[in-house]
Amino acid sequence: MSSNETPRGPVDSSRIPRYAGPATFARLPRLDEVGTADVAVVGVPFDSGVSYRPGARFGGNAIREASRLLRPYNPAQDASPFALAQVADGGDIAVNPFHIDEAVETIEAAADDLLGTGARLMTLGGDHTIALPLLRSVARKHGPVALLHFDAHLDTWDTYFGAEYTHGTPFRRAVEEGILDTSALSHVGTRGPLYGKQDLTDDEKMGFGIVTSADVYRRGADEIADQLRERIGDRPLYISIDIDCLDPAHAPGTGTPEAGGMTSRELLEILRGLASCRLVSADVVEVAPAYDHAEITSVAASHTAYELTTIMARQIAEEKAAK
Numbered sequence: 001m002s003s004n005e006t007p008r009g010p011v012d013s014s015r016i017p018r019y020a021g022p023a024t025f026a027r028l029p030r031l032d033e034v035g036t037a038d039v040a041v042v043g044v045p046f047d048s049g050v051s052y053r054p055g056a057r058f059g060g061n062a063i064r065e066a067s068r069l070l071r072p073y074n075p076a077q078d079a080s081p082f083a084l085a086q087v088a089d090g091g092d093i094a095v096n097p098f099h100i101d102e103a104v105e106t107i108e109a110a111a112d113d114l115l116g117t118g119a120r121l122m123t124l125g126g127d128h129t130i131a132l133p134l135l136r137s138v139a140r141k142h143g144p145v146a147l148l149h150f151d152a153h154l155d156t157w158d159t160y161f162g163a164e165y166t167h168g169t170p171f172r173r174a175v176e177e178g179i180l181d182t183s184a185l186s187h188v189g190t191r192g193p194l195y196g197k198q199d200l201t202d203d204e205k206m207g208f209g210i211v212t213s214a215d216v217y218r219r220g221a222d223e224i225a226d227q228l229r230e231r232i233g234d235r236p237l238y239i240s241i242d243i244d245c246l247d248p249a250h251a252p253g254t255g256t257p258e259a260g261g262m263t264s265r266e267l268l269e270i271l272r273g274l275a276s277c278r279l280v281s282a283d284v285v286e287v288a289p290a291y292d293h294a295e296i297t298s299v300a301a302s303h304t305a306y307e308l309t310t311i312m313a314r315q316i317a318e319e320k321a322a323k
């Protein structure tokens with residue numbers, strides 16, 4: 001799509017029942033139907049990096065299915081994201097489930113291709129391993145990025161069974177590789193047992209600040225969003241959302257659930273409070289539909305991706321208007 005063409009939006013659900021036809025994210029066109037997109041929604045069906053329950057390889061398609069009910073106007077951000085920018089579903093990145101190193105390379109190369117077209121990425125995981133190649137690719141384009149990491153877990157551990165690329169280690173690797181702006185790194189929603197106190201010391205040394213799920217509950221979403229926004233400033237920002245940042249009551253369908261998490265309302269409200277940040281790409285990971293009930297988790301994930309997409313679409317529209 002050239003910059004002055006009207007974006008092609010979702011299928012009209014008042015004419016074609018929303019449960020009909022194959023699922024794309026939010027019933028949007030496929031990327032090959034529109035040529036190029038401002039925001040490409042892509043799935044990464046990969047879960048060979050998990051340490052407990054597998055199944056996140058099915059997460060992307062579960063989120064697409066649950067996203068059939070999304071509507072085109074987002075009142076919380078007073079925006080119609082799919083009219084402001086061309087958002088399209090780029091399908092899945094096909095990765096080797098038997099070879100983690102190769103999968104990481106494939107994801108990085110595919111992300112390079114998509115970012116190279118000028119698109120921002122809204123990636124649907126997959127387990128959290130995939131954040132590392134996505135961050136490498138985003139940093140190649142923007143330089144080291146600020147990171148907001150929503151998760152029950154730190155994911156800054158070193159290795160599991162000697163493996164460097166797992167879903168518990170992507171952000172330590174990213175810091176080691178110098179692809180993160182270490183003056184603006186935050187975990188949000190952290191809780192639950194650790195291996196030892198050293199986990200926290202190591203994490204702090206890497207530059208991370210921690211907002212626990214209890215902090216969110218005590219201080220409220222608005223205050224937390226204000227604090228995060230201040231820390232991020234106008235740096236290019238990547239947001240990585242592990243759906244297990246939510247309480248298992250709000251996201252049972254995930255591989256490493258921890259009690260005492262945020263509500264989906266808190267997560268969505270914090271994201272809306274970050275709407276003015278320079279969001280360059282984002283992911284939602286760790287949706288494992290086999291443990292889900294009534295699509296609770298994939299509905300929460302689809303709304304999370306919708307808020308993130310709205311933030312990106314608004315900024316794209318602003319940038320185009322300023323040209």
Ligand SMILES: N=C(N)NCCCC(=O)O
Pocket residue numbers: 051052128153155167168242244255256286
């Ligand atoms: N990234 C997620 N979801 N979990 C990491 C858990 C690592 C562990 O088993 O200690």
Ligand SMILES: [Zn+2]
Pocket residue numbers: 151152153242244245256286
């Ligand atoms: Zn997690």
Ligand SMILES: [Zn+2]
Pocket residue numbers: 128151153155167242286
């Ligand atoms: Zn994680």
